[in-house]
Amino acid sequence: xxxxxxxxxxxxxxxxxxxxxxxxxxxxxxxxxxxxxxxxxxxxxxxxxxxxxxxxxxxxxxxxxxxxxxxxxxxxxxxxxxxxxxxxxxxxxxxxxxxxxxxxxxxxxxxxxxxxxxxxxxxxxxxxxxxxxxxxxxxxxxxxxxxxxxxxxxxxxxxxxxxxxxxxxxxxxxxxxxxxxxxxxxxxxxxxxxxxxxxxxxxxxxxxxxxxx
Amino acid sequence: xxxxxxxxxxxxxxxxxxxxxxxxxxxxxxxxxxxxxxxxxxxxxxxxxxxxxxxxxxxxxxxxxxxxxxxxxxxxxxxxxxxxxxxxxxxxxxxxxxxxxxxxxxxxxxxxxxxxxxxxxxxxxxxxxxxxxxxxxxxxxxxxxxxxxxxxxxxxxxxxxxxxxxxxxxxxxxxxxxxxxxxxxxxxxxxxxxxxxxxxxxxxxxxxxxxxxxxxxxxxxxxxxxxxxxxxxxxxxxxxxxxxxxxxxxxxxxxxxxxxxxxxxxxxxxxxxxxxxxxxxxxxxxxxxxxxx
Numbered sequence: 001x002x003x004x005x006x007x008x009x010x011x012x013x014x015x016x017x018x019x020x021x022x023x024x025x026x027x028x029x030x031x032x033x034x035x036x037x038x039x040x041x042x043x044x045x046x047x048x049x050x051x052x053x054x055x056x057x058x059x060x061x062x063x064x065x066x067x068x069x070x071x072x073x074x075x076x077x078x079x080x081x082x083x084x085x086x087x088x089x090x091x092x093x094x095x096x097x098x099x100x101x102x103x104x105x106x107x108x109x110x111x112x113x114x115x116x117x118x119x120x121x122x123x124x125x126x127x128x129x130x131x132x133x134x135x136x137x138x139x140x141x142x143x144x145x146x147x148x149x150x151x152x153x154x155x156x157x158x159x160x161x162x163x164x165x166x167x168x169x170x171x172x173x174x175x176x177x178x179x180x181x182x183x184x185x186x187x188x189x190x191x192x193x194x195x196x197x198x199x200x201x202x203x204x205x206x207x208x209x210x211x212x213x
Numbered sequence: 214x215x216x217x218x219x220x221x222x223x224x225x226x227x228x229x230x231x232x233x234x235x236x237x238x239x240x241x242x243x244x245x246x247x248x249x250x251x252x253x254x255x256x257x258x259x260x261x262x263x264x265x266x267x268x269x270x271x272x273x274x275x276x277x278x279x280x281x282x283x284x285x286x287x288x289x290x291x292x293x294x295x296x297x298x299x300x301x302x303x304x305x306x307x308x309x310x311x312x313x314x315x316x317x318x319x320x321x322x323x324x325x326x327x328x329x330x331x332x333x334x335x336x337x338x339x340x341x342x343x344x345x346x347x348x349x350x351x352x353x354x355x356x357x358x359x360x361x362x363x364x365x366x367x368x369x370x371x372x373x374x375x376x377x378x379x380x381x382x383x384x385x386x387x388x389x390x391x392x393x394x395x396x397x398x399x400x401x402x403x404x405x406x407x408x409x410x411x412x413x414x415x416x417x418x419x420x421x422x423x424x425x426x427x428x429x430x431x432x433x434x435x436x437x438x439x440x441x442x443x444x445x446x447x448x449x450x451x452x453x454x455x456x457x458x459x460x461x462x463x464x465x466x467x468x469x470x471x472x473x474x475x476x477x478x479x480x481x482x483x484x485x486x487x488x489x490x491x492x493x494x495x496x497x498x499x500x501x502x503x504x505x506x
Contacts, residue, residue: 162475198494
């Protein structure tokens with residue numbers, strides 16, 4: 001390590017970053033094609049996927065890729081996402097934090113309360129999308145389900161996708177807003193100052209408690 | 214449209230009003246079950262006119278053949294074996310699309326123009342626009358549309374829209390030897406149905422009724438049922454409707470509210486950034502866990 005590198009702390013490993021951007025890419029494809037199916041106003045997006053029939057064919061396959069990449073990725077990080085008292089404190093001061101007004105964001109570990117809310121909401125929502133998606137998947141799986149069940153599946157699928165978009169929207173904005181976060185997910189590293197400022201408990205943990213200033 | 218008879222009243226996933234300067238006479242096919250002798254001439258005529266050939270199946274001890282509707286069988290004589298008053302009865306249903314005034318298939322369809330409702334009431338599928346999602350099969354209260362395994366397109370009875378457009382009656386009506394099938398304006402067909410009811414009541418079918426379910430706004434295929442108090446014995450739902458789940462799922466209001474809320478998330482992000490700016494680590498490193506105002 002050069003002296004300069006000594007200022008950087010590894011935050012996201014190589015596999016995690018690849019998985020993250022794979023999920024991001026697949027989510028974007030699913031969202032754009034799903035939007036075309038959801039609203040006629042956006043049907044023109046089907047042109048990005050080679051037209052309506054091909055889009056309809058690709059959408060569930062992309063869903064399978066999402067499930068196959070997301071869940072192993074998420075499960076590998078379940079330890080860092082356990083809910084701690086500090087996270088409840090973060091959530092209590094969430095809006096003040098967004099206004100950059102409140103002084104105390106708490107002793108956050110690797111992920112703060114907002115990031116953990118995102119994590120724990122995506123686990124069931126992607127499961128709901130996957131299950132209802134299979135129920136709607138023509139021509140292979142949908143015929144096994146009654147029309148009434150498929151109507152409910154369609155409604156749950158659309159509502160879950162809506163929640164997922166809002167969640168991912170907040171996630172993307174938070175990353176753009178928090179300078180250094182995007183770099184961390186691309187290069188995998190953060191500065192010591194960044195770590196100390198945003199995730200003090202994690203900073204002490206990875207620096208063996210010797211991480212004074 | 215070049216032909217007035219092909220004027221469109223509604224089409225799937227539309228974003229504007231279809232041409233509606235003209236109105237057409239609503240048409241209907243009347244199926245008088247009491248006159249049906251189960252000869253299946255209508256099935257053959259449908260195959261002939263529409264150039265369809267279903268697979269040759271296996272005789273399983275029922276008169277119903279083929280066993281179900283398919284992409285190759287758009288109408289099917291279902292020989293329901295029902296015991297009424299201690300006697301076995303054949304309640305023959307000419308199954309196929311009823312051409313709802315409020316079509317659940319069209320409401321469910323996400324592909325613009327794949328399902329059209331002509332001004333005369335015929336609901337037709339345009340397979341070249343179909344994307345094969347099968348939502349229409351979930352949206353139909355009568356379980357009519359069939360997704361083809363060969364091309365992933367849905368097919369069903371067209372009420373011979375091509376024949377009707379040039380002033381001919383549907384092929385099945387043309388072939389019926391007992392006048393169990395009639396075709397004309399819906400008004401005329403309902404008038405004829407009332408006469409048939411009177412006749413049936415005189416013959417002892419006190420509960421004979423016309424099946425024109427109001428839950429789907431009425432249909433453009435209307436049945437005269439001798440046992441009109443029990444449509445389910447014929448395999449017809451008692452109170453078909455598009456249903457609340459379907460309306461919530463595919464309603465224009467829900468679509469607009471969803472899209473606008475998602476747009477609001479983007480706008481909120483832009484406004485927040487303009488008002489508060491980015492969250493940056495203070496130059497001196499800052500105190501642990503403190504956000505500088």
